[in-house]
Amino acid sequence: MIEVEHLSKQYGAHLAVDDISFKVDRGEIVGFLGPNGAGKSTTLRILAGFLGATRGRVRVAGYDLAEEPMKARASLGYMPETSPLYPEMRVSEYLTFRAELKLVPRGERRAAVARAMRDAGVEHVAATPIGQLSKGYRQRVGLADALVSDPPLLILDEPTAGLDPNQIREVRALVQRLGQDRTILLSTHILSEVEATCTRALVIARGRLVAEGTIEQIRAIRRPPALHVAVRGDADLALTAASAAPGVHAARTAPAPDPSPDPSPEPLLGLEIDIDPGAEAGQVTEDVVRALVEAGVGVRAITPRTESLEQVFSELTAGDPAPSAAASPPSTAASPAAPRKNRKVKR
Amino acid sequence: MRGFWPIFKRELFSLFVTPLAWVLLTAFLLVQGLHFFLIVTHFANQADLAVDAGPVQSFFGQTILPYLPLLLICPLLTMRLFAEERRSGTIEALLTAPVGTTGVVLAKYMAALVTYVIMWAPTLLYLVLIQQTGEVDWRVVAASYLGVTLVGAGYLAIGTMTSAMTQSQVLAAVLSAMALVALFMLGIGEFIFTDGPLNALCAHVSVWTQMNDFSRGIVDLRRITFDATLILVPLFVAVRAVDAWRWG
Structure with a gap:
């Protein structure tokens, strides 16, 4: 399209x-x-x-x-950023004008305006001058404008x-x-x-x-899939066991989870485990749990690490636009080297 | 020319739904009414004098009084055509519809021109009044109205051009008023340079001389050519100006 x-x-x-x-x-x-x-x-x-x-x-x-x-x-129907409209016109007048401008045939114009107003939810303000509408309704009128020719x-x-x-x-x-x-x-x-x-x-x-x-x-793109594991036991043992599990790219200690209402005798330890980009996350989760349990480390909780979109967005859009850095991963534990510009992901 | 008719209708609606057109119309008719009153009084007091011009000639042609307000009214009528649309952003919605730049410029210009003609229309009543007591040559009247329409059409084209060149209505009005005053002053040069090519040039652009001809029923092709140039060149520049800030 x-x-x-x-x-x-x-x-x-x-x-x-x-x-x-x-x-x-x-x-x-x-x-x-x-x-x-x-x-x-x-x-x-x-x-x-x-x-x-x-x-x-x-x-x-x-x-x-x-x-x-x-x-x-x-x-196409286009709605500009600020929904600029003529304040002196009534909503229905404005949409009729726009329908005519967008070559909606005369006989279909009334129905097209009614449909656009219904879709955008502005039917009840059809006779109101646009200048008297709230910002929200003006946005809706802008949307109705984009819809009026049914593009x-x-x-x-x-x-x-x-x-x-x-x-x-x-x-x-x-x-x-x-x-x-x-x-x-x-x-x-x-x-x-x-x-x-x-x-x-x-x-x-x-x-x-x-x-x-x-x-x-x-x-x-920015972070490989990862797990956050709350364990009880020796930290070195846990790290060694987790790192040795198949599909694990790297493991490190992480801040411990919040204390549970039923505190264990030993303090909980947090592990952050990066999964190899090519590995299947579910299988790696199973293998990590198995390795930790076999090593005598108690697994209290395991959660996939969810990267906030805000963080990804910030990393993607901030910083110097150096060609090779525009979309490169923030750490060596992340995805393979990024191409120069567009990080296209196959859908 | 796609989009001409809906934009033309909207512009006319927009002009008359706001107070601007009504204020200008009132001010214009006050000046013209005063002018007509003075002329009628003058002729009433000197009815026995043999003169080579009647009230119609005097009203349209032998004075610059009716044309002075145009130096202000035309810029005020055209200042918002593009400048306001660009300032408020409505031009974005307008130009993303399937319309051509030429159609948009002509529609806005014609709306201003029709408003200008509407402003002059009530002055026809003056002529009806004159006809009650004397004879009116309606061919001369038609030539006179053709003259005032051509003068206004040129002035409005200049205003349309300046409105397309800036986002500020005030600046658009000031620029077009300055251009019109310059043109007007050049016309007055006819009385300063009494002989030679400068006199010919000034007489050619002089609104007073032009209207003197039209008010006598003389429709000179050279004057129409000059007026057509004064209309077409600014409108062409306006189309190019709109294209320039879209595609530049």
Whole structure:
């Protein structure tokens, strides 16, 4: 549905988007993730046909944006970051104007506006001037605008920016509902949003695509799967036993878990065990437990280490954009050497 | 030209739903009403004098009074066309719809031009009043209104151009007012340079001389060519300006 090849956008000496390439397939809900100023909005504006690219090629719904801009723009619904609307117009007037602008046939316009208002949940404010609406409703009107021509592709730039938690939940639910029969590309710098709504994410930093894949895959890019084990017994014995288990890449001591309500005679010891990237985590868990038990170490708890997406995001997007460091792992215990830029994860 | 009609309708709606157009309309008609009153009083007091011009010629052509307000009104009518849309961000939604830049520029410009024509429309009543007591040559009236429409069309095109070049409405208005005053001053040069090519140049761009011709029913192709240039060149620049900040 979207094909981007070597896209760059330069403003004077500033390279806002630097040679990014990606694809979004039909039916996907893809999150475009990145910190403020990473180039998300610029990329989306190019995809929506508002800005021209300095270099590169963009195809939207099969149409090349440079060669067939009208057809490409007619195939997508775009919601800009701040949902800019005309405050003097009523909601229904505005959506009728937008439907006409988007070439919705005259006979279908009324039904299209009604459907878009229903989908976005703004039917009851149809006669209200937009200037009198709250931020949340303005966002919804922006969404209704994107939906009014019933496009197969939606590009939403930070659809939940500035909304309260209830509104955010509603918009996320709406996006998921819309995603059942549409392709959606949405940008955000809120990680939980991607986790809550998207099937896949693209991570952009300093104008470059630094990672691509499902949320789990992106997490795994930065840290290999690992286990956190709470044991009772000799630390050296436990480390030696765990390190010798098949599939274990490295083992180290870690902060002990919180004291349990029924304290054991000996203090608990924490172990962090990195699993070889190629090993099957479940099997390694079994082998580690077996090795520890056989070594006479008491296993009190074992949990897979979950890397917070915030941490992964921070590591992916922070720091110097040195080509070889842009997506390289933080420790030698992590994944194999990263390619220069895009860390594409096979889906 | 895709998108012309809905954008044109929205612009007209937008102009008249806010107080700006009404304030300008009122101010304009106050000035024109005063002007008409002075002319009628003048002719009423000197009815027995043999003159080569009637009230219609005087109203449209023998004074610069009706055209001075245009130096302010035209920039105020056009200042928000693009500058406000860029400042508020609505231009992003507008230009991501399947519309062409030329269609957008022409739709906004035509909305301003129609508003300008609406501002002049009530002055037709003055001519109806004159007809109650004398004769009015409606062909001369038609030529006069063609003249004022062409003058306004050129001024509004300049305003559209400056609005497309900046995000600030105030700056857009100031820039176009400066351009219009410069054009106006160049026209006044006709009375400073009494002879030679400078006089010819100044007379050519002089709104006063132009309207003097139109108010006598003289529709000179050279004047229409000049006005068409004054309309088309700024509009072309406006289209290029919009494309420049989109694709630049």
